[in-house]
Amino acid sequence: MAAEGPSIRLIQVAEHPRLLKMKEMFVSKFGSIPEFYVRAPGRVNLIGEHIDYCGYAVLPMAIEQDILIAVEPVKSQTFYLANTNSFFLDFSTSVNDIHINKTKPQWHNYFLCGLKGIQDHFNLKNPTGMNCLLDGIIPPSSGLSSSSALVCCAGLVTLRANGLSLSKTELAEICTKSERYIGTEGGGMDQSISFLGEEGMAKLIEFNPLRATDVQLPSEASFVIANSCVEMNKAATSHFNTRVMECRLAAKFLAKYKGLKWKEVEICNCLEISLEELRTQILSKNTQDVLLFKLYQRAKHVFSEAARVLQFKKICEEAPANSIQLLGDLMNQSHVSCRTLYECSCPELDRLVDLCRQFGAQGSRLTGAGWGGCAVSLVPTDKLPDLLANVQEAYYQSKKGRLAVEKPCLFATKPGEPSARRAFNECLLITR
Numbered sequence: 001m002a003a004e005g006p007s008i009r010l011i012q013v014a015e016h017p018r019l020l021k022m023k024e025m026f027v028s029k030f031g032s033i034p035e036f037y038v039r040a041p042g043r044v045n046l047i048g049e050h051i052d053y054c055g056y057a058v059l060p061m062a063i064e065q066d067i068l069i070a071v072e073p074v075k076s077q078t079f080y081l082a083n084t085n086s087f088f089l090d091f092s093t094s095v096n097d098i099h100i101n102k103t104k105p106q107w108h109n110y111f112l113c114g115l116k117g118i119q120d121h122f123n124l125k126n127p128t129g130m131n132c133l134l135d136g137i138i139p140p141s142s143g144l145s146s147s148s149a150l151v152c153c154a155g156l157v158t159l160r161a162n163g164l165s166l167s168k169t170e171l172a173e174i175c176t177k178s179e180r181y182i183g184t185e186g187g188g189m190d191q192s193i194s195f196l197g198e199e200g201m202a203k204l205i206e207f208n209p210l211r212a213t214d215v216q217l218p219s220e221a222s223f224v225i226a227n228s229c230v231e232m233n234k235a236a237t238s239h240f241n242t243r244v245m246e247c248r249l250a251a252k253f254l255a256k257y258k259g260l261k262w263k264e265v266e267i268c269n270c271l272e273i274s275l276e277e278l279r280t281q282i283l284s285k286n287t288q289d290v291l292l293f294k295l296y297q298r299a300k301h302v303f304s305e306a307a308r309v310l311q312f313k314k315i316c317e318e319a320p321a322n323s324i325q326l327l328g329d330l331m332n333q334s335h336v337s338c339r340t341l342y343e344c345s346c347p348e349l350d351r352l353v354d355l356c357r358q359f360g361a362q363g364s365r366l367t368g369a370g371w372g373g374c375a376v377s378l379v380p381t382d383k384l385p386d387l388l389a390n391v392q393e394a395y396y397q398s399k400k401g402r403l404a405v406e407k408p409c410l411f412a413t414k415p416g417e418p419s420a421r422r423a424f425n426e427c428l429l430i431t432r
């Protein structure tokens, strides 16, 4: 893959209602016009859940929902961040004094991750201050990667404002590391697809070294994203990190004892380490008090899910007549594995997945970290209208409008189509 940087486009702001609205808000907030805009998309993961942090390939697709930030570098050392949504309060700090609050992860902390990531990478002694206005349309805590899109956007904002450049893969790797300042030990899927993806094009993302390959999905397939409306902030609980630690420990066990009897082993004895070493050198802060680690079933999920990703890609390449059915089967197996072995689903998601299948999806599964958030379903395009109407009625109407009214809960993406319709569909810099 070419080591190219994110695209830079000259776009007439006046021709894009969303950019124009941001520009107007920026002017009334800061009394000046933005110098540039940055965009980073969210993603839906089609298959390959909770395996990126073990180094295995995943298969996500960038989506239309994104984060846009309007930026003006300023001479002072002040960083000021505002949001078009007044629910999110303004934030300001000195660019030389970045503190990321892990205990109470608020929205601006994700910006600070990207900001600090670039500062640290270049060892910037005198970073520029900036005024920023953010407009985000990825539903938060929904498994569509709103937090990583914000980290990526912030990384690119900081890069540009300081007159620096990096390739997309370098940016993805730096933003992956810097999101960990918030305390979650995620893999690189979200940041990689945000930088390397194009809306509507599925990509196989492989790690070490990071690379992205187009995966052509069957032309008669649509994907439906349905929000369970259960919010899950992976930085606010220890569920996510506990899974990462379990995988880390499982890998250590497999390396140390090939053929180990996996039931009832005592971790410290087997690894010949003290409890203190286990806590401080292997576990993350928010998993140090976890009493039970389920290594066998987590590892079983990881290995089987990693194999499903490769099968999924192979079916897409070989395109047999029953592709949709085969791909759907893999997605269904993935959900069962997430639910039973990885225990990262929840009753609402399970219900939603069942309803999607009942109303015509060939396959349906949770997407993203889980414990809430969205399901993604593979639907033959001719069944799409019926499925949308039925799921709307069965899941959302019955929820009596809770959350459902304000948030986009159910939408379809037809791979390959949207990018042609829209002016921008990737992570990029926009200069007016």
Ligand code: GLA
Binding pocket: 045, 048, 049, 050, 051, 052, 053, 145, 148, 186, 187, 188, 189, 190, 368, 369
């Ligand atoms: C989150 C993380 C990703 C990945 C998924 C689960 O989105 O940020 O790195 O681990 O969960 O597949």
